[in-house]
Amino acid sequence: MIGRPLDRRDARAKVTGAAKYSYEVVVPHAVYGVIVASSGIAHGRIAAIDTGRALRAPGAIAVLTHHNAPRVNSAAEHADKKLRLLQDDQVLYDRQPIAVVVADTFERATRAAALVRVRYDRAPALLNLHDDGAQQYAPAHANREPTDSRRGDPESAYAAAPVKIDNLYRVADEFHNPMEPHATIAVWDGPRLTLYDAAQGVFSRRSTVAAILGLAESDVRVVSKFVGGGFGSKGGTQAHVLLAAMAAKVVRRPVKIALTREQMFHGTGFRPRTEQRVQLGAKRDGTLVSLSHDVLTRTSTFDDFVEPSAIISRMLYAVPNAATTHRLVRNNVGTPTYQRAPGESSGSFALESAIDELAQATQIDPIELRLRNYAETDPQKGKPFSSKSLRACYAQGAERIDWSRRTPAPRSMRDGGLLIGLGMASATYPTNRSKASASVMVHGDGTALVQSGGIDIGTGAYTAFAQLAAEALGLPVEDVRFDLGDTQMPPAPVAGGSQLTASVGSAIVAVGAAMRAKLAALSLADAASPLHGLSYDAITIANGTLSGGGRSESVAALVQRNGGSVSEMADTTVMRPDEEPYSAHAFGAQFAEVAVDPDFGTVRLRRLVGAFAAGRIVNAKLARSQFLGGMVWGVGMALHEEGRYDDRFGRVMNASLADYLVPVNADIPPVDVVIVDERDDRVNPAGVKGIGEIGIVGMAAAIANAVYHATGVRVRDLPILPEKLIVG
Ligand code: MOS
Numbered sequence: 001m002i003g004r005p006l007d008r009r010d011a012r013a014k015v016t017g018a019a020k021y022s023y024e025v026v027v028p029h030a031v032y033g034v035i036v037a038s039s040g041i042a043h044g045r046i047a048a049i050d051t052g053r054a055l056r057a058p059g060a061i062a063v064l065t066h067h068n069a070p071r072v073n074s075a076a077e078h079a080d081k082k083l084r085l086l087q088d089d090q091v092l093y094d095r096q097p098i099a100v101v102v103a104d105t106f107e108r109a110t111r112a113a114a115l116v117r118v119r120y121d122r123a124p125a126l127l128n129l130h131d132d133g134a135q136q137y138a139p140a141h142a143n144r145e146p147t148d149s150r151r152g153d154p155e156s157a158y159a160a161a162p163v164k165i166d167n168l169y170r171v172a173d174e175f176h177n178p179m180e181p182h183a184t185i186a187v188w189d190g191p192r193l194t195l196y197d198a199a200q201g202v203f204s205r206r207s208t209v210a211a212i213l214g215l216a217e218s219d220v221r222v223v224s225k226f227v228g229g230g231f232g233s234k235g236g237t238q239a240h241v242l243l244a245a246m247a248a249k250v251v252r253r254p255v256k257i258a259l260t261r262e263q264m265f266h267g268t269g270f271r272p273r274t275e276q277r278v279q280l281g282a283k284r285d286g287t288l289v290s291l292s293h294d295v296l297t298r299t300s301t302f303d304d305f306v307e308p309s310a311i312i313s314r315m316l317y318a319v320p321n322a323a324t325t326h327r328l329v330r331n332n333v334g335t336p337t338y339q340r341a342p343g344e345s346s347g348s349f350a351l352e353s354a355i356d357e358l359a360q361a362t363q364i365d366p367i368e369l370r371l372r373n374y375a376e377t378d379p380q381k382g383k384p385f386s387s388k389s390l391r392a393c394y395a396q397g398a399e400r401i402d403w404s405r406r407t408p409a410p411r412s413m414r415d416g417g418l419l420i421g422l423g424m425a426s427a428t429y430p431t432n433r434s435k436a437s438a439s440v441m442v443h444g445d446g447t448a449l450v451q452s453g454g455i456d457i458g459t460g461a462y463t464a465f466a467q468l469a470a471e472a473l474g475l476p477v478e479d480v481r482f483d484l485g486d487t488q489m490p491p492a493p494v495a496g497g498s499q500l501t502a503s504v505g506s507a508i509v510a511v512g513a514a515m516r517a518k519l520a521a522l523s524l525a526d527a528a529s530p531l532h533g534l535s536y537d538a539i540t541i542a543n544g545t546l547s548g549g550g551r552s553e554s555v556a557a558l559v560q561r562n563g564g565s566v567s568e569m570a571d572t573t574v575m576r577p578d579e580e581p582y583s584a585h586a587f588g589a590q591f592a593e594v595a596v597d598p599d600f601g602t603v604r605l606r607r608l609v610g611a612f613a614a615g616r617i618v619n620a621k622l623a624r625s626q627f628l629g630g631m632v633w634g635v636g637m638a639l640h641e642e643g644r645y646d647d648r649f650g651r652v653m654n655a656s657l658a659d660y661l662v663p664v665n666a667d668i669p670p671v672d673v674v675i676v677d678e679r680d681d682r683v684n685p686a687g688v689k690g691i692g693e694i695g696i697v698g699m700a701a702a703i704a705n706a707v708y709h710a711t712g713v714r715v716r717d718l719p720i721l722p723e724k725l726i727v728g
Contacts, residue, residue, distance in 0.1 A: 001467050001470050001471040002467060002468070002471055002616060002618055003475060003616070003617050003618065003619070003620055004467065004619065005276075005343055005464075005620040005621030005622075006621065007620055008463045008622065009462050009466065010226070010299060010456070010462050010463075013097075013226075013702070014226070015299075019224065019225075019226045020198040020225065020302060021180055021185065021198065021226050021227070022183050022185060022197050022198045022199075022223075022224060022226075022227075023181070023183035023184075023185065023196075023198075023226060023256060023258045025185055025196040025223075025459045025598070027185050027187055027196070027254045027256075029212040029253050029254060030185060030187075030218045030253065030254040030255065030256050030257055031102055031103065031104055031251060031253050031254070032102065032104070032105060032106040032109040032255070032256050033100050033101070033102050033109065033111075033243065033244055033255045033256065033257040033303055034100070034101050034103075034105055034106070034109040034110050034112075034113040035097045035099075035100055035113075035239075035240060035243060035256070035257065035259075036096055036097070036098055036099035036100070036101060036113045036116045036118075036555060037095040037096060037098060037266060037267075038095060038096045038098050038265070039092050039094070039118075039122070039652060040094075040095075040120075040262045040648065040651075041094065041122055041124075041650075042091075042093055042094045042127060042300075042332040042384050042432075042569070042648075042650025042651075043091060043092060043093075043122070043123045043124065043125035043126035043332040044091050044120050044121050044123040044526075045089045045090055045091060045120065045121050045569045046066065046089040046091060046098060046118060046119075046120060047089075047120055047121045048118070048119040048345060049065050049066075049067070049098065049099065049116065049118050050116070050118075051063040051065060051099065051116055051117075051119040051524050052308030053115040053117070054101055054112040054113065054115040054116045055112075055709070056470065056530075056718070057103070057108065057111055057112035057115055058108055058111075059103040059104040059108030059109070059112070059299055060101065060102070060108065060109075060112040061104065061107055061113075061251050061253075062101075062102045062118065062247070062250055062413065063099055063100070063101050063102070063266050063431040063507070063607075063659040064086055064097065064099060064102075064243070064246060064250060064253050065086060065099045066087060066088055066089055066098070066344075068080060068250075069085070069086035069087070069089065069100075069246055069585075070246050070249055070250065072085050072212050072213060072214070072242065072246070073088065073116075073211065073212055073213070073214050075204065078203075080355070082302050082303040082335070083212070083237070083238070083239045083242060084097055084267070084302075084500050085094050085097075085212070085239060085243065085246070086098070086099070086100070086243070086246070089464040091120065092300065092301050092302055092332060092351055093267065093300060093301075093332050093333050093650060094250065094266070094332070094335050094649055094651045094652075095263070095265075095267060095334075095651070095652075096242060096265065096266075097239050097240075097699070098118065098333070099113075099116050099244050100246075100247050100257075100567045101113040102247050102250075102251050102255060103394075105460075106256075106258075108713060114546075114579060119566065122202040124247060125332040125650055126301070126329070126331050126332055126424040127224045127332060127333075127524065127645060127647055127650050128331065128332055128647070129273065129275060129296055129297075129306065129329055129331075129371070130300055131331075132512040133289060134298075134305050134329040135329065135330075135532035136296065136327045136328070136329055136349060137326075137327065137328055137329075137470075138325070138326070138327060139299075139304045139306050139326060139327075139328050141305070141306070141706045142306045142308035142310075142311065142326045142343070142719075143306055143308040143311070143338075143343060144306060144523040145311050145628070147306075147308055147325070147326050147728070148324060148325045148326070149310075149322070149323065149324045149380060150322070150323045150324075150325070150480060151225045151316050151320070151321065151322050151323075151379070152290075152320045152321030152322065153321050154279075154281075154290040154291065154292050154322055154323045155290075156294065156633045157280075157281050157289045157290035157320070157321040157345050158279055158281035158289075158290040158321075159241075159243070160196065160281075160289075161281030161282055161283070161289050161290060162282075162283060162284055163280075163281070163282040163283070163284060163358065163361055163362055163566060164279070164280070164281055164282075165279065165280040165282075165354050165357050165358050165361060166277070166278075166280075167277070167280070167353075167354060167357065167716055168275060168276070168277050168716065169274075169275075169276045169277075169348055169349060169350035169353055169638070169716045169717070170273070170275050170276070170277065170716065170717035170718065171271075171273060171276075171309075171346040171350075171700075171717075171718045172273055172641065172642035172643060172717075172718055172719060173271065173272060173273045173275045173642070173643035174268055174270060174339060174636075174637065174641045174642075174643065175264065175265050175270045175271075175339075175641075175643055175652075175659075176230075176231045176232060176233040176264070176269070176270070176339050176340075176464070176591075176631070177231050177264055177657060177662065178227075178228055178229025178230060178231055178233065178234070178458075179228040179458075180198055180228025180235065180239075180370060180684070181198075181258060181259045181261060181263070181387070182198050182238055182240060182258070182259045182264070182268055183194065183197075183198050183256070183257065183258035183262050184197045184198070184232070184240060184241045184244040184245075184253050184256070184258075184260065184404045185197075185244070185254055185255070186241075186244040186245040186247070186248040186254060186257075187248065187254040187259075187569060187653070188248055188249060188252070188254075190505055191215070191219055191534045191542070191617060192219045192220070192221070192595065193209070193213070193215060193219065193220050193221070193245055193427060194220075194221045194268045195209065195220070195221070195222045195223070195241065195244075195245065195369065196223050196224070197222055197223070197224055197241055198224065198227050198228070198230075198234055199222060199230075199234055200227070200230040200234045200235040200455055200457055200494050200495045201226065201454075201455060201456065201472045201492075201493060201494030201495060201496070202222040202453055202455065202485060202487045203222075203233065203453055203487055203491050203494075204223070204235070204237075204493070204494045205222045205224075205237055206220045206222045206487050207240070208236075208237040208427065209222070209237065209241065209242065209245065209597055212237075212289055212659045213242070213245060215714055216583070218399035220407065220487070221487050221488060222487045223456040223485060223486050223487075224455055224485045225484075225485040225486070225499065226456070226457065226485075227455060227457040227458060228458060229252040229457060229458045230455075230457040230458075230495065230496070231339060231457075232269065232337055232338030232339045232342060232496060233264075233268050233323045233337060233338075233339065234268050234457070235337070235338055235494050235495075235496040236269065236337050236338070237480070238267065238268045238269065238513055239267060240257045240259060241525030243257060244256070244257040244656045245690075246713050249428050250427050255279070255527075259394065260382045261655075261657060262510075262655045262656060263658060264655075265643070265652045265655035265656075265660070266652065266655065267334035267335075268333060268334070268337075269305075269334070269335065269336055269337025269338070269339070270334070270336050270337070270339065270643065271307060271339035271342065271345075271346065272295065272297045272298045272299065272305070272307050272333075272335065272336035273298065273643075274295055274296065274297045274307055274309050274346050274347075274350075275295070275296045275297075276293065276294070276296075276309055276310070276347065276349075276350035277292070277293070277294045277532040278291075278292070278293050278313070278350050278351060278353075278354040279291070279292040280354050280355070280357075280358050280563075282358055282362065283322075284362060285364075285372065286358065286359070286362045286364045286368075286369045286501060287371045287372055287373065287524065288317055288318075288319040288358075288373045289319065289320070289321060289671070290319065290321040290322065290714075291313055291317065291319045291321070291322040291323075292322070292323050292324070293310040293313035293323075293324045293325075293347070293350065293351060293450060294310070294324070294325045294327070295307070295309045295311075295324075295325065295326045295327065295343070295347070296327050296328075296329070296485065297309075297311045297326070297327075297328060297329075297336075297337060298328060298329050298330070298331045298333065298336070299328050299329075299330060299336060300330065300331065300332075300333055300334055300335040300336070301330045301332055301385070302335070302494065303335040304328065304475065305335050305336045305337055306326050306328060307336065307342055307343060307346055308326060308342065308346030308347070309326075309343050309344075309346045310324035310325065310326060310341035310343075310346065310347055310352055311324070311343050311344070311708070312343065312344045312347040312348055312350050312428060312697075313347065313381075314380040314688055315374065315375065315378050315379060315380050315381070315428070315583065315585070316351065316375065316426060316428060317355075317370075317373040317374075317375055317379070318373055318374060318375040318376065318379050319373065319379065320379075320600075322379070323412075323431055325699075330494075332650050333650065335508060336374075338496060338497075340630065340633060340692075340693055340696050341429060341693035341694065341696050343628070344427075344428065344429055344693070344694075344697045345637065345693075345696045345697050345700070346637075348426070348427065348428075348697045348698045348700070348701055349637070349701045349704065350430045351701075351707070352425035352426060352631070352698055352701030352702070353425075353701050353704055353705065353714075353716065355369065355370065355425075355426075356425070356701070356704075356708065357714065358424065360410075360626055360708075363394070363408070364703070365408065366423075367394050367398055367424065368425055369404065370394065370426060370660040370676040371394070372428060373660060374390070374391065375659060377389075377583075378583035378585075380450075381583050383580070383582055384492050384581075384582055384583070385582060385583050385584070385659065386431070386582035386583070386584045386612075386680050386682040387615065387645055387678055387679070387682065387683065388585070388613075388681040389587060389613035389676050389678045390426065390428075390587040390588075390589070390613070391676075392613060392676045392677075392678075393427075393587055393588050393589040393611040393612065393613055393674075393676050394426075394589045394611075394613075395610050396589075396611045396676055397424070397588075397590070397591050397610070397611035397674060398424075398589075398591070398672050400542040400591075400609045400611070400646065400672050400674055401422065401591040401593060401609040401672075403424070403591070403606060405422075406422040406709070410674070410708060410709055410710070410711065411710070411712045413472070413709075413710070415492075415595060417597070417598070417599075418595040418596065418598075419596045419597075419598055419623075420593070420594070420595055420606075420710055420713050421594045421595075421596065421705075421706040421707055421708065421709035421710025421711065422590045422591060422592070422593050422706055422709055423591070423592050423594070423701075423703065423704065423705030423706030423708065423709055424535055424589060424592070424702050424704045424705065425589075425590050425699070425701035425705060426587070426588070426589060426590075427587065427588035427590055427610070427612070427695075427697040427698035427699075427700035428585050428586065428587050428588070428692050428694065429498055429585065429586050429588065429693050429694040429695065429697055430497075430584065430585050430605075430688040430689055431498070431499075431502060431584035431585060431586060431615070431683055431684070432498060432499035432501050432502070432620070432689075432690060433503045433506065433572065433574055433684050434499055434505045435491075435493070435501040435503070435572055435573050435574050436448060436452060436454070436490075436491065436492045436503040436507040436569065436571075436572055436573060437452060437490035437491050437569065437571045437572070438451065438452040438469075438490055438492075438494060438507035438508050438510070438569070438570055439451050439452070439471065439489070439567065440469070440511050440512070440515050440554060440566070440567065440568050440569075441565055441566070441567040442473070442475075442515065442519070442559050442562070442565065442566045442567075443559065444556060444559050444560040444564045444565065445556055446475070446479055446554060446555050446556030446559070447475075447479040447480070447481065448469070448473055448475055448479060448481070448515075449481050449483065450466070450469040450473075450480060450481070450482050450483070450508065450511070451482070451483045451484070451489045451490060452483065452484055452489060452490050452491035452492045452504045452507055452508070453466070453484060453490060453491055453492045454484045454492035454493070454495060454500050454503075454504045454677070455485055455488055455492075455494075455495040455500070456484060456485065456495075457495050458621065459495070459500075459626060459692060460619060460622035460625070461484065461500060461501070461504075462482055462484065463619060464499075464501060464505075464618040464619050464622055465482040465484070465504060465508060466481070466482040467543055467618055467619055467715050468479045468501075468508045468509070468618055468686065469482055469508050469512060471512070472508050472509050472511070472512020472513065473512045473515055473516065473541070474512075474516055474540075474541035474543065474544070474555075475543070475544050475555065476543055476719065479544060484504075490507070490529075490569065490571075492504050494509070495580050495692075497690070497693075498586075498689075498690020498691065498692040498693045498694070499690055500686065500690075500692075501618060501686065501688050501690065501691075502683070502684045502686055502689065502690060503572075504522040505684075505685075506572045506684050506685040506686045507570055507571070507572045509685040509686055510568035510570035510571075510572055511568055511569065514568045514569075514570050515566070515568040516541050518566060518568055518681070519541060519555060519558060519566065520536055520539040520541070520546065520561075521560050522558055522566070523537070523539065523545075523546050523553070523558055524539070524578060526558065526561060526562060528547075528561055529553055529561075529639060530551040530552065530553050530556060531547075531548050531549070531552075531650055533548055534548045534549050534551075544556070544560065546558060547632070548661065572685070582682055582683070582684075584682075584683045584684075584689065585612065585689070586612065586614035586615070586667070586689040586690060586691065586694045587612070587613050587614075587694075588611060588612035588613065588614075588694050588697070588698065589608075589610070589611045589698075590608075590609070590610050590634070590697075590699050590701075590702040591608065591609040591610070591611075592605060592607070592608055592697040592699070592702040592706040593605070593606040593607040593608075593669075593706060593710050594606060594703065594707055594710050595710070596710045596711050598702075598705060598711070598725075600722055600726075601705075601720075601721075601723060601725035602722050603639060603702070603707055603720060603721030603725070604669075605617055605667065605668065605669040606669050607668060607669050607670055607671075607672070608631055608668075608670075608671045608672070608702075609636070609671075609672045609674065610627055610628075610630075610631050610672070610673055610674065610695060610699070611674035611675075611676055611693070612627055612673070612674070612676060612694060613676035613677075613678040613686070614675075614678065614689040614690070614691045615679070615680040615683055615687050615688045615689040616676055616678075616679065616686070616687040616688045617691075618688060620675060621689050623675060624673045624675070624676040626691045626695060627672050627673045627675075627691060627694070627695040628671055628694055628695065629695060630692075630693065630694065630695020630696040630697075630699070631646070631671055631695050631696070631699050632668055633663075633695070633696045633699075633700065634666065634696045634697075634699020634700050634702075634703070635663045635667060635693070635697070635703065636661075636662045636663045636719075637696065637699070637700040637718060637719070638699065638703035638704060638719060638720055639663070639667070639703065639719050639720055639721075640661035640662055640667075640719055641661065641662060641719060642654075642660075642661075642718075642719050644659065645655075664668070664691070700718060703720070704716075704718070707720055707725070711725055713725050
């Protein structure tokens with residue numbers, strides 16, 4: 001059952017339109033909210049706002065501004081981020097929400113929104129990392145990890161090292177663009193609020209919304225049955241969710257707010273630009289003696305978010321002397337947020353480019369250099385890994401891309417007039433897990449309904465969880481229905497940090513064991529059962545049948561005779577990180593073959609290979625899609641994605657998918673995903689490591705390293721644009 005490449009169960013519903021995404025849920029009497037955003041100003045205050053014409057527009061019902069919006073508890077301690085919710089006249093970034101117009105149709109709301117007139121008092125804005133007045137500071141933490149780390153004496157080791165690498169690497173501001181933009185429907189029933197919301201976690205959404213609106217959590221229900229991609233932006237709660245609830249309160253009708261594609265570039269979070277200094281000290285044989293990784297990045301002027309790019313440098317290599325730091329500056333931008341593999345994706349570009357530069361400096365093959373510095377145990381935590389198959393990833397990936405044909409010198413491989421390059425990089429992502437719960441009800445026809453309030457953000461969770469549940473229960477997978485996406489179900493964590501399958505999967509294992517024990521006990525005690533009187537240990541349940549002592553009966557028959565249904569519930573807990581006996585990570589190796597036209601600087605990919613070891617793979621087909629999707633996004637990071645700002649107004653200038661480039665099919669060569677066999681019984685009861693994020697990690701470095709190998713030009717600031725390769 002586990003590993004089988006089953007088609008996703010919701011595929012037909014999705015392609016026929018039967019699957020209702022949040023904005024499509026039919027809610028009677030719903031009206032439409034459109035957000036008005038500040039314009040032409042990145043910092044200042046609203047001097048005057050005139051809503052008269054908007055209110056007189058056809059279909060207009062209400063306009064909320066800071067003058068009349070309901071007051072909220074914006075400082076709520078449990079809010080996962082601070083939001084700009086029409087509570088004052090301050091403008092802290094370009095395209096900040098300053099009003100919400102509600103009308104009877106989306107079009108009329110859009111029209112009325114265009115009629116709101118605003119006058120601003122402008123103030124100087126901070127828009128870049130090194131603007132005068134942009135003070136660097138150490139945040140309290142780096143995405144739940146310590147801000148800085150230190151072991152040994154990296155400065156002395158570096159000073160004494162015969163080989164030194166010291167470079168600055170830059171990654172651009174990047175924006176999430178899931179196919180489904182953010183959308184929310186807010187429905188009040190007296191004091192109770194229901195949200196149909198494009199969310200990565202219904203429970204985390206509920207606690208944030210309840211805290212900010214001053215509601216009891218039991219009075220808030222969040223439903224999210226189908227989500228068209230999240231990637232972090234739908235993890236934290238964004239302003240429109242609260243604004244929909246506030247507007248619905250005011251107009252006493254359900255309010256729907258969907259963000260436009262353009263609005264996806266403003267205030268829904270983004271991956272903030274980083275400047276990363278990496279210093280490597282090594283012996284001539286390539287052995288690392290010191291590693292320093294210092295990250296400068298930015299957040300908004302009103303909340304802290306850290307892109308924790310240096311965390312990967314704490315654990316990837318067995319280097320005795322290492323230090324990492326994260327520093328922030330405040331800019332007049334919306335607060336950044338988690339974006340697929342926050343930290344590891346941007347950080348691996350810097351670290352794995354620097355390792356490639358060391359390979360060049362020492363004349364050692366890049367894979368061999370990594371093997372010479374292979375970390376057998378986690379060098380920062382001092383703990384063994386629960387499992388680590390990175391050697392196998394290097395070997396299997398290298399074989400698949402035929403690494404042995406690579407000639408070491410830059411510009412040494414050609415195809416006609418094109419320069420050919422082969423590059424590689426390591427990948428890793430921590431295996432996270434949070435407590436989760438699951439329930440199961442087995443019916444008299446032998447089918448089961450299993451529930452846990454996780455989310456399927458497009459990964460195939462409905463299908464993977466049904467497979468895990470079928471195995472845990474001993475039922476055929478066709479007889480198991482899995483439901484999720486509702487706070488009325490047993491609690492589950494956010495589908496983020498690549499943790500959902502490990503978390504809910506462990507709860508499924510627990511509830512399956514509890515149900516099998518209950519069914520076995522029922523059969524022993526039931527005089528009508530052929531298994532009556534056997535010993536408990538003699539009974540096994542598989543494929544819908546209880547067997548023991550050469551006798552058997554179906555689960556269906558047993559349940560029919562015993563009340564028609566049997567239910568169970570299980571909760572899992574997790575250890576505090578410092579109590580965990582093992583360091584848990586998925587690992588991988590990324591490879592790229594590029595062809596560069598030396599006259600035009602154009603990079604064409606010829607082949608990508610990613611080899612990943614991530615514990616038990618629940619569904620090989622869905623897993624391949626996750627890895628492949630991450631790798632393709634890594635191509636975007638390497639070659640395309642860059643938020644461009646107008647430094648007069650702080651405006652994202654390329655706020656559309658026409659101007660903000662992402663890879664399209666024509667950019668993507670044949671991609672090989674190699675799933676490296678790995679069994680890990682220590683990591684968690686489900687035996688799975690996360691796979692949602694590791695696919696992007698290392699891809700940008702692999703491509704940059706391949707471009708260097710092809711051209712001899714080392715590009716240290718992403719994306720790798722043609723002009724950066726034209727060096728005369
Ligand atoms: Mo992921 S960036 O934790 O949704």
